[in-house]
Amino acid sequence: MNFAPRRWIPLLWLLAVLASGWIAWTTPVVADLTLFAPRADPAAELLLEQLRSGPTTRLILLGLDGGSEADRAAASRRLAERLRPDPAFARVVNGAETLPDADLQALLAQRYWLSPAVAPERFTAGGLRAALQQRLAELQSPLGVFQKRWLAEDPTGELLSLLRLLQGGLREPAKRLGVWFSPDGARALLLVETRASGYDLKAQRAVVAAIRQAFAGAGAATGVSLTLSGPGVLATLSEDRVRAQAEWLSGLSLAAVALLLLAVYGSARTLWLGALPMLSALLAGAAAVGLLFGQLYLITLAFSVTLLGETLDYPTYLFSHRRAGETVEETLRQLWPTLRLCAATTALGCLAMLDSGFPGLGQLGVFTVAGVIAAMATTRWLLPVLVPPHWRPPRPTVVGDWADKLLRPRPRLALAFGGLGVLLLIGLLAKAPPLWENDLAALSPVPRELLRVDQALRGALGAPEVGHLIAITAPDAETALRASESVGAYLERQRQAGMLAGYDGAMRYLPSLATQRQRQAALPEAETLAANLDIALEGLPFKPGLFAPFLDAIAAARAASPLRLEEVGESVLGVRVRSLLSVGARGWTALLPLSGVRDARALAAGLPQPDNARAYYLDLRAETNRLVAEFRAAALWRLAWGSALIVAVVGWGLRAWRPAVAALLPVLLALLFTVATLLALGERLSLFHLVSLLLVLGIGVDYGLFFSRPAADADLRRRTLHALMVCCASALIVFAMLSTSALPALRAIGLTVSLGAAASFIAALIVARPLLNRLD
């Protein structure tokens, strides 16, 4: 019966590896924050939509350094010229842009519906006279040269107020040689808005490449260098960094583990045998997530590194327990009850995460369950068919007499150890140090120097921070605009009362049809207007008939139909409106970004609820922190459920309470020591720590199970000690290396798991034996 499996098991495995490899390869990796979102929370969904694809996430900030001031200004102009025709960019600005003539003509034609200054009193004889006198004063001034262009068509100056409106929304940086510069003049500045979301990593990568290519063509000769930042750039750069560092560190640590295995077992075969369960776990985990979720979060990918730690242990248990006189299959059969329990505890512990409203937790659960099962199956069924039945590692895996000494139960030490744990717990509870890291920025995998560059560019450009905004949802665009206008009126009152510095919104650029019609109604009939104008012109030096174009324009504006959203097209106005008003799965969403908010709570409390629409006040920072905290609470709750499941499984598997306690108490103590040490080191627990603690739980239960395994003789006990020492050493090597990383995520994982593995080993060694020996 052994013949058939020897052939079909490797074949089956290879097929499974190829299939999962293909699925994993085609699954996109995403860096967005939806993993934090509890499903069915409209405010949270709006918030995440904003974080994911809101107008501020689509901004890329560019800085040009080096060369002379003239070089930088010239490079800025040429770079902008090269980028503008690219359809990937909605907007490229460097301070030098003049409104395209077509846009200017369009604005001129629509000025009487769009200008907020249009009101009936503006076209009375008195209103017109005031406007004409102002125009005359402008003609007199040195700036009159520039302002007389629209005199005949637009004596009330509506175009000018429209242009002023369009210029607002962004505080303009200082200019030198006609383009934007940092205040000290050392850096020329540009601002680019992409059409793709800042978290569409693939599109952002292409955009960054296009910018670099355009820059190579624009400034290569002058010794000017390019710096770029923005949410999308940071996301792609940090993904690259995380990947590069994770690859480099895991490569290095795998090499170190390989050396360890070689030194311990003296066999190259142990290397590739040891690697097979790990490979299976990674591919199976990624493929399972890909199949069930369609995408892989970066955090899941980071977690896969921690899974390596546990899956490497399974073959190690096999190698160390190989004895002369029994086949590989027989050794495995002896180990199987314990091994099976090891995998079952980890898998079931994570099962608690599966039925969760949080997709992020679900992915972690699926990844672990699939990975652990795959690694275990590989160890149990693939490894024995790949080696000769009597294969053993060439170097003896028996440790010396000191092992017996080490393994001798020391009840007093165990008691003291347990007492120390209790004391630590009491101390932690009493002192209650700040435990959690709620700041999303601390979770960010973005290297600190990139964040500094981002802050410098943002400060110089005055680009809007992702901060406070009001989101309005409505069934159609017109309702959204009308609701925006009523919220805008509220905001204007609050602004005048000093509650906030300013606000923006689509309704500033494109008023609702109702408002446009109201303005249209404010325009007088031709005869009335002509009569009013005649009275207004009395005694003023304007030539007769000069304002005929004005009379025509008003007559045309009265007859035409107002501007609709579908008609704004790709003009400056259109781009601005569409970045603030968009249609999605849940209807239309209008955004009103706020700046300089003094009291968010009061502002939110007074927010009017418009007809047929809903307005939400979003404080992005507070909201994300709340989401992270909620996510963590959910994770902790699931973790508790998982632990309960583990206890049940271990109790059921060992069918006796004392070995179960012997297996579980050490890991409990180890977790306590790990958390206490982390806090003593000044760390605050983030999601990455939490996820790593989950792995520590898995590893620790394994150590406890093996140490408390009923052993037939001293030799077997020594072999178990050998196996556990190799496991612990390899875990320490891998994760101690990760803890040296500069990236917060990798550092957190490395530190937690290396501390946890060491603590689990020591705790299991000291506590498990005495508990069991009382049984003998």
Added chain:
Amino acid sequence: MKRWLAALLLCGPLAGFGQESLDQVMRLLAAVPAVEGDFREEKHLAALREPLVATGRLYYRAPGFLRKQTLFPQAEDYEADGDWLTVETPAAGRRQFDLNGYPQLRPLVEAIRATQAGDRKTLERFYRLEFEGAPASWSLRLTPLAPEAARYVTAIVLRGQEARIASVETLEAGGDRGVLTLTPR
């Protein structure tokens, strides 16, 4: 090529002569530490039946300060100091602009300020210079180089005697014209 050379040979001495007098006038102007004078400005605009007249004071302090204070018909104050332009009008209050950011505005300031400062280098950054006459009585025609400025202003002609600017004539695109005459106090 031959034609080019011939043109160069012909123009060379003439240009050289003009250059020399220009440099001489520039040196004279550069030596003036401060100017204070009354101005009268007349603008002839196509849109108006009669010219617009304004009067006021002009102040200059070497090398970067120029202030045009209009007193009639309404009070207005334009003050350029280095890279900054401060505008004060009864309608809009006090506003400051960085001249570097307004490529169409800066040449207008420099036409008077850099000429009075004898700063030929700055003038040549914004204008093509044509000098006529001798230090005793000269005229300097400035034609804007940048398209942003040329769109509004065809040329600015300054006339003067020795180190004194007597008048500034601005020829605007579209035929409008303004003449500012200066009387020292």
